[in-house]
Amino acid sequence: MKKKCPRFKSADLLSGYLLLFLKDNPTHGYSLISKLKELGFEINEPTIIYRHLKKMENFGFIYSKIMPSDEGPPKKVFFITDLGKVYLKEISENIKNRVKVLNIFLEKYERSAEDENSNSVN
Template sequence: MKKNCPRFKGADLLSGYLLLFLKQQPTHGYLLSTKLKNLGFEITDPAIIYRHLKKMENFGLIYSKIHPGKDGPPKKVFYITDDGKNYLKEIIRNIENRIIVLKQFLNEYERSENNEDSNSVN
């Protein structure tokens, strides 16, 4: 029985970024963690990333293979699956829809500020 993919939640950019990075190039967890830190993610415990990758692997969004290390121990390299690519597209659509809603909110706020300024008594 195939598990259902978790739905995108507003702040769940972590899955989106991990899938995007893996779509660009299969890689290991340490490099993924470094890329996220460079984007401003506060990763206090790298195990968080590995747990998230394991969860994504359980949902069939990614898979991993062990590759021998050149100068060290073997590394687990992660790859995106077709389901992962489809889920990434779903995340993108949800982000685009959220951007529309947020822009509408900002426009409404600006209108209310303009109305307030025009209605103020000096």
């Protein structure tokens, strides 16, 4: 029996990146948004990211603390939890499975294109 590819949503990718960033270094929301933008995420409304962080905090994947800042007022800094690390691993496995499925598609497509070219009459 073939292994079913799990459903993958863009919110999972967003969660994965946020957790990965926090695993490397606890930080505040603005820094997380900057890192996402560097990767090419289009973030027109930063409140979407803050709502996502709040949702992840409600699920127990992250927690936050108000920390003093050298630059201006104190900032809310986010940290990954052990449960967040488990979820990050799950997201990683889902991405690996999705990549396998996508690679199979691309291989089949390329073979069909080659077959089409070899069967065509010029």
